Amino acid sequence: MNLRQIELLRAVVRCETTVRAAQELGLSQPAVSNAIKHLESQIGFPLFERVNNRLFPTAEARSLYKDSEPIFALHAAFEGKVQDIKENRAGHIRIIATPPLGYGVLPSALRNYLAKRPKVRVSFDVRRFEHVIESVENGTAELGFVMGLDDDRGLACETFFTGDMVCVMRPDHPLAAKPTITPEDLRDVPYIALEQGTRMGTIVRNAFAQAGAPFRFSVEVRYCNTACVLVESGVGVAVVDPLSPVFSGHYDLAIRPFSPASEVRASAVRSRKRPISRAAEAFLREVRLVAAETATKLAAPELSARYSTSKCHP
Structure with a gap:
């Protein structure tokens, strides 16, 4: 099975009809239909069940679809690199972060960074923790920024904030x-x-268990930023990471220390297989500076937070 056949398989799985798959691929419907039949004949087992002009992928087809994800992620990263070279950019870094950092430390660091390097182009995305780690692993992002990393996942990581x-x-x-x-x-x-x-939810639940207090809630949310929005709206109170309420300047919130102390770390992750570019290293320096400034703010009398820089591995 070559890459073109895998691409065709993936399109039909997503679209469920050969007509829509053909439109997506820029082919005719008969060409897609014949290609699927040829592929099934070539590999020796069916990939789709045909019901009322729709194609339903078999378990085998779904498995192949899932296993092909890294291939096309790498292909997308490669195409992005070719485009960067073609456009002769002064520099291009690809960064990705979880919401507490993507909506907090990173925008401030990015503002400072681009003020000094206006010709550099940045691809910036905010995703869930698992997607950030995966993007760094497969090379679609050069640097990832996460909260609550409890192991290095085989990546090189630097903790730039602890609170x-x-x-x-x-x-x-x-x-x-x-x-x-x-x-x-x-x-x-x-x-x-x-x-x-x-990760944040587990940290808070462990604190309740340590204090021997029952854990009850009115609303459950995934992100600390969402919790801050609901708190400001009067829905209730929340325990969140120390960065989200500080950087969300539009929130009118009172911030108080939470006991027992529940530590959380902000880390930058990169691949061990690929050194980061000079442009990415410069951005990371800006992140460290903003984190240090934030730690100073959090050291105010009404808040207690600790800051450190360290490597996950010596």
Whole structure:
């Protein structure tokens, strides 16, 4: 099975009809239909079940589709590199981050970076943790930025910020009068939880378990940024990473330390197989500077956070 055949298979799986697959590939419908039949004859087993002019992929076809994802991710990265060379850009870096960093530290670092290097082009995306790690692994992103990395996943990583989770609430909320918030304080108030199974969600649940307090919530969300929006709207209070409420300047929130202290780290990840470019290294330096400035802000009397830079491996 060659790359063109795999591309055709993937198009038909996505589109479910040869007509739409043909439109996507710029081919005629008979050409796609004949190609699928030829492919099935060549490999010796059916790839689709045909029902009412629609094609339903077999388990084998779905498995091939899933396993072909890395191939086309690498192909997309290669095409992107060719385009960069063709356009003779002064520099081009591809970065990707999870929401707490993508909506916080990175925009500030990117502003400073581009002010000094206006000819550099940046591809920037904000995705879920798993997608960030995958993009760095397969080369579609040069640098990834994540919160709560608990292992290096075979990647080179640098922790550029370490702090403790904080509790956020509206300034007029009764809990805003307390210097520190504990799980027991959250027992009888509407609470916005971070989704179970996520890294931030697990950190907070462990803190409740450590304090021996019941974990109850009114609303569950995936991202700390979403929790901050709901808190400002008066839905309840939340425990989030220390960066999200600080960088979301439009939020009118009271921020208080959360006890027991629940540490969270912000890390930059890169492939061990490919050295990052000079342009990417320069951007990483800007990220470190913004993180250091943020740590100073978080060291104010009403907040406690710790900052450090370290390598995951010596």
